Structures are given as C-alpha cells and as structure tokens.
Amino acid sequence: MADAGAKKSNTNAKSGGKKKEVKKETGLGLSKKKDENFGEWYSEVVVHSEMIEYYDISGCYILRPWTMSIWETMQAFFDAEIKRMKVKNTYFPLFVSPGVLEKEKDHVEGFAPEVAWVTRSGKSELEVPIAIRPTSETVMYPYFSKWIRGHRDLPLKLNQWCNVVRWEFSNPTPFIRSREFLWQEGHTAFATQAEADEEVLEILELYRRIYEEYLAIPVVKGKKSELEKFAGGLYTTSVEIGVMVMVHGDDKGLVLPPKVAATQVIVVPVPYKDTNTKEMFEACLRTVDTLTEAGFRVEADLRDNYGPGWKYSHWEMKGVPLRIEIGPRDLEKKQVRLARRDNSDKLDIPVSNLVEQVKDILDRIQENLFDVAKQKRDASIRVAKTWDEFMEALNQKKMILAPWCDEMEVEEDVKKRTKGEIGAAKSLCTPFEQPELPEGTLCFASGKPAKKWTYWGRSY
The missing domain is CATH 3.30.110.30 (C-terminal domain of ProRS)
Structure with missing residues (x-):
C-alpha cells in the first residue's frame, strides 16, 4: 500500500494518460492472478479493495467502511427477520469465569485450545484468570435456568450481536479464520424439541437467504456429521459453499453483488481537451441526485488529479457493480454510458430512462452473479x-x-x-x-x- 501511495504522486501530472499506463504508474493492478496463486490473490484483493487493513496483532484485522457496510446490510435484514419471529436482542459480558466455562465439559473441550485468557490487570496478576468468550452458551444458560421457572416462561428467544475471540494458530485469514470476529448468536429455549427443531430450520432458511439473495452465493442446506457437529450440541445444521470475495472476485479485484455494495453506482466524468468540465461535473452531480432520490447508493468521482482510466481501475478494484461514464458526446446526445463490473458489458442509454435502466441492470447483475456462481459450484x-x-x-x-x-x-x-x-x-x-x-x-x-x-x- 505504501508503494501504491508513493506512486500516486507521480500520476498527478499525467492524469490524462492511457488506462494501461496509468494503471502501471499507480500500482492499482493486482500482482497475482486468481487461477495461478489463489491465496496471495485473495490477500491482495481484501486489502487493495479497502475491505480490511492488517493490524499489528496477527489474526486481527481492521474492518474498513467498505466491509462494515456489507455487514450492516446483512445485519439489518437478519435482525428484522428474527424480530418477526419474536426473538429479542440482549447482551452478555465478554468475560467468562473459569468455573462457568468448565461447567459444560463436552462443550468447552471443543473450544479449549482456542480460548484466550486474561491473566493480569496492570502489573498485578489476577487471582483467577478470566476467559474471553469463544461463544456464549456457558455464559447465558445459567441465567436461563434462573429466568425460566415453569412452562409459562417458555419460549425464551434471545439473540445477541457481538464479537467473539478464538485464538486460532493455523494460518489466520481475513473473513475466513480470524482471532476476533463479529457475529450474531441466537439462544432459545422451548418446551419441546419439536419446537426447537422447527426454529432451527427457520433460522437456517434466513442464512440461506443471506447467502443466495444478498451475497449471490448458492448454498446446500444440510446436517453436519457427529464428528463435525458443534461441540456439545445435539446436532448441527449448516449451509456450505464458500464465500463472496473468493467466488465473485477476478483479476481486476473485488466484485460486489448490488444488494450488499456500499456504492452500487459510481459516476465518472470523461473529459477531453477543451471540454467544458463545469457542465460535465454538473451532469454527473445531477445523475447522482436522480439515482439517490430513486433509492440507489451512488457516488461521483470528480477528483481532478486522476484520469478516467485510473478511476475505472480504482472502482473496479473495489467491486462497484455499475459505472456511469459521462463525456462530451454523452452531453450532446443527452445520454450516459453504463459499464457493468460483472461482465464488462457497456450500454449507452438516454438520460430520460436512467432510473429504470439502472434498476434493471443492477437486478441483472445480481442474478448473473448468482447464476455464474452456481455454474462454478455445480462444475466443481x-x-x-x-x-x-x-x-x-x-x-x-x-x-x-x-x-x-x-x-x-x-x-x-x-x-x-x-x-x-x-x-x-x-x-x-x-x-x-x-x-x-x-x-x-x-x-x-x-x-x-x-x-x-x-x-x-x-x-x-
């Protein structure tokens, strides 16, 4: 990243250069190809697309706004759905006493190697070490037994949005295997197993919808084996297939499904010599206003120290689903040019039909990403x-x-x-x-x- 930043200063005087030359100068391109070195390609994409920044503690990552926006979109969907199921949000402490942690031995044994412990406060050693939660069953269930005094107190349906820590030692990887991560955990109590089984499948369907409807990732719903089930559980259900960055990304960088993209549309002016940039910039801002009012997440890149080619590469790296280009000819013809991130198709459309066309194309991109991912999945x-x-x-x-x-x-x-x-x-x-x-x-x-x-x- 420091290298790319240093090279940016060399580009300022050459913002009108050809796309290939600008890319070379700025270092925006990925140095690894997805099919040739998948691991290093993935590491480059999550950093260069500004999803994460590496932190000075291994296995811990800074989640940048580009990532948090995706998380918030999924959280908003899931939170609303579980509230319809009469699940209520709560919050339990991050710290766990050893006595509580060790009460459920079968459960704890599955996490024991990954539990992080606090052993000191300032310069003083703690008399009893305190664990940082790897999950919250042992924290929550003693209080369930206190609150549930009879069948009239059932069902008890709680959920918490929180972070957990699992001190893994095998190759930490952003979004795949990190030592601290955000999640939701639902903990419910019912009078009968049949009621619990029914809710498990309802929640599993919500997970499927997040994967398929939002992240455009096809999944297989099923049940884990006894060997692979959640530690201490009666049984574990799951959805399997991989993850968004790995499935959709390409050699240009990240590819985001429109439903979760922080910016669904980026508007880029394309000036030539003697172009009236003021008129072009105004057209870009009008386009942003029109699409924003229609409910889309839109930005304009009006920076004058970078050329259009650099901007194309920058927003392709970040995975923005749709780019709108506005040049002198577009102004004359009262049109804009649309460029899709998923398949690089370009289309000129009249400004008068902008909102309808953008909605239609974003829907097509979402659908196409899912279809292509399903084809890849089935082929594998x-x-x-x-x-x-x-x-x-x-x-x-x-x-x-x-x-x-x-x-x-x-x-x-x-x-x-x-x-x-x-x-x-x-x-x-x-x-x-x-x-x-x-x-x-x-x-x-x-x-x-x-x-x-x-x-x-x-x-x-």
Whole structure:
C-alpha cells in the first residue's frame, strides 16, 4: 500500500494518460492472478479493495467502511427477520469465569485450545484468570435456568450481536479464520424439541437467504456429521459453499453483488481537451441526485488529479457493480454510458430512462452473479461411489457427493487416509434434499451398506 501511495504522486501530472499506463504508474493492478496463486490473490484483493487493513496483532484485522457496510446490510435484514419471529436482542459480558466455562465439559473441550485468557490487570496478576468468550452458551444458560421457572416462561428467544475471540494458530485469514470476529448468536429455549427443531430450520432458511439473495452465493442446506457437529450440541445444521470475495472476485479485484455494495453506482466524468468540465461535473452531480432520490447508493468521482482510466481501475478494484461514464458526446446526445463490473458489458442509454435502466441492470447483475456462481459450484461437484473415484476427485480439488454408511469411525478413517500437506478430507454436510439412494448402494469408504449421500472435501 505504501508503494501504491508513493506512486500516486507521480500520476498527478499525467492524469490524462492511457488506462494501461496509468494503471502501471499507480500500482492499482493486482500482482497475482486468481487461477495461478489463489491465496496471495485473495490477500491482495481484501486489502487493495479497502475491505480490511492488517493490524499489528496477527489474526486481527481492521474492518474498513467498505466491509462494515456489507455487514450492516446483512445485519439489518437478519435482525428484522428474527424480530418477526419474536426473538429479542440482549447482551452478555465478554468475560467468562473459569468455573462457568468448565461447567459444560463436552462443550468447552471443543473450544479449549482456542480460548484466550486474561491473566493480569496492570502489573498485578489476577487471582483467577478470566476467559474471553469463544461463544456464549456457558455464559447465558445459567441465567436461563434462573429466568425460566415453569412452562409459562417458555419460549425464551434471545439473540445477541457481538464479537467473539478464538485464538486460532493455523494460518489466520481475513473473513475466513480470524482471532476476533463479529457475529450474531441466537439462544432459545422451548418446551419441546419439536419446537426447537422447527426454529432451527427457520433460522437456517434466513442464512440461506443471506447467502443466495444478498451475497449471490448458492448454498446446500444440510446436517453436519457427529464428528463435525458443534461441540456439545445435539446436532448441527449448516449451509456450505464458500464465500463472496473468493467466488465473485477476478483479476481486476473485488466484485460486489448490488444488494450488499456500499456504492452500487459510481459516476465518472470523461473529459477531453477543451471540454467544458463545469457542465460535465454538473451532469454527473445531477445523475447522482436522480439515482439517490430513486433509492440507489451512488457516488461521483470528480477528483481532478486522476484520469478516467485510473478511476475505472480504482472502482473496479473495489467491486462497484455499475459505472456511469459521462463525456462530451454523452452531453450532446443527452445520454450516459453504463459499464457493468460483472461482465464488462457497456450500454449507452438516454438520460430520460436512467432510473429504470439502472434498476434493471443492477437486478441483472445480481442474478448473473448468482447464476455464474452456481455454474462454478455445480462444475466443481463430483459424484464418487468408490474410494478410487473419491480420491481422483479429491486430488482435483473437487467437492464430492458420495454414499456413506454414516459411521464416525469410517469418517475418522477417511481423515487419516487422506491426510497430507494440504490437510485431510472431511465431511461437509449431509444435504436435506437427498438424491435417490438405490437399494444395495455401498459406502464409498467402508463397503458397508450406505445410509445417505454426504458432501466431502478439503479446505484449501
């Protein structure tokens, strides 16, 4: 980032240069390609798109406004939906006493290696260390038993928006594996398991909607295996497939779905020699006002120390879904040019039809991102009925759907047999929507009668 900043000063006098030359001078382009070095590409994208800034404590990241806006959009949707379900927000303390933490041993054992402890206040050692919550079950449930004195106090449906700390030691990665992260955690109590089961599926559907309707990521709803379930839980449901930055991003940078983008439309003036920039800037601001009044999130980039090419690259890096360009000819023809981030298509439209066209194109971008992601997802899935087929697909870095006997010992054996430098294969989830399982189908790993189809894969 310091290098890019230093090069900006060299660009000021050359703001009218060609796009390729400006990009080279400013260092805006990514140095790694997604298909060639995925890990380093991802690290570059999340920083250069201004989603995060690295902090001086490993595994902790500064979430910049570009990221917080996405979080707030998802939070607003989810919070409104759970309130319709009569869930109420609460807040419990960040700190946990050892006695409380150790009450639920099965639950705590799953988190023990990741629990961070406060052992000192100033220069004084604490008599009893205090844990920082990795999750809040052990903090909240003693008070549930105090507040619930009979069936008339049920159901109790609480949620909290908070941060948690899990002191992971394996390769911290922004948004994937960080030591502190924001989340919501719902904790509810019912009179019967049937009521609890029903709510679990209602909440899972809200998660699906966030992924598919907002982040444009297709998911598979299902149930975790006994080996992979949440520590101390009866069972764990999940949605599986990956994440927005990794799926939608390209070699230009971030690609944001319109529903979550902080800025859905960026307006850029395109002046030439002897252009009346005042008139052009006014047209840009009118465009912003018109679209803002119609409910879109819009900005104009009127900086005069950068050329249009630099601005195009800058906003492409940040993933803004739609760019509007306004040049001298556009003023004459009373039109604007639209440029899509998802597929680079360009279209000239009359100013009189601006709002309708922008709405239509943003809807198309949202839909296209989902469709392309689903095609990529489906292309990465392989069906494997034998161990050889499973290993072939695994070595091709595919997600595998395989018939399984549903035995924990067999899953542990799969992990042992596939363990390598890049990690072992594990079960991802058993989808609720099960393909037909013909009678006599055998487990891919044990040869025993198969009971279900389950997704498997490695983390990369």
